[in-house]
Amino acid sequence: MVRDVTTRLFLSLLAAVLLPGAALAQTSPAVPSLAQKPPPSVSTSQVTLSASAVFPDNQPIRSGLIWRVYEDKGDTTQPTIVARSGSPTPSFTLSPGNYIVHVAYGFAGASKRLTVQSGNLSERLVISAGALRLRGAVSDTAIPAGKLSFSVYVPIGSNSEGRLVIANARADEVIRLPEGTYHVVSTYGDANAIMRADLKVETGKVTEATLNHRAATVTLKLVAAEGGEAFAGTAFSVLTPGGDVIREAIGAFPSVTLAEGDYVLIARHEGKVHTRDFKVESGLDRDVEIVAKP
Known part of the structure; x- marks a missing residue:
């Protein structure tokens, strides 16, 4: 019995030495293959969207446009912006899906929902808009642009200043607006020199207007004698004859622009x-x- 066991052990060891591959095949566990399967195929198709904007008479809009493309996720989800451009005729590369294309022309604009699937697309959006360019003058003398500001309103009912569209617009600035009638308030200086006008904006046109002020700039001084040196640190108040405060200032000789009229x-x-x-x-x-009294 002992001899048989010893013989079998000897033969097993001899086989391991002479046939190592066979021994490993019998004793080693199976090793899974490390080769990776190819990933599932992903669609890389892209669509080129070419966009342009025109006025209702098909006149191209060649400047002042801001384009934005949003991913359309439905009415209950906020759309996500995926592209933008300031070119008048931009091209966007998009993946298949649903989008909203919006173009702004100043305070006017247009938008369109698109479903992008394949191929190249071309879209033209129509904007009913024009522009205002405003200036100010006193008699025949132009007011420097830095001393003027304009506010533009949309009238609502009998209220000429129903809704503010833009505040503190500068002279000679091109203000792009939807077609319609607007109420413009021009302020010369920072007191009561104010003029108003109703202006019409027509599609594809720039309406230019000069608002004429009846005003002047006065320099305030407190002196010991006429023509003398002004006292520093003086506090000034300008009032209407009825006692309404128009402007207050502190200094040796502050300047204030006032509408034509009487003051205290x-x-x-x-x-x-x-x-x-x-x-x-x-x-x-x-x-x-x-003149300061003693």
């Missing part, structure tokens, strides 16, 4: 109050002095 000037310095009446005449810029 009050100067406060070192605990003393000095007053005088004065008149503003349109186009006549001048100094307004108060």
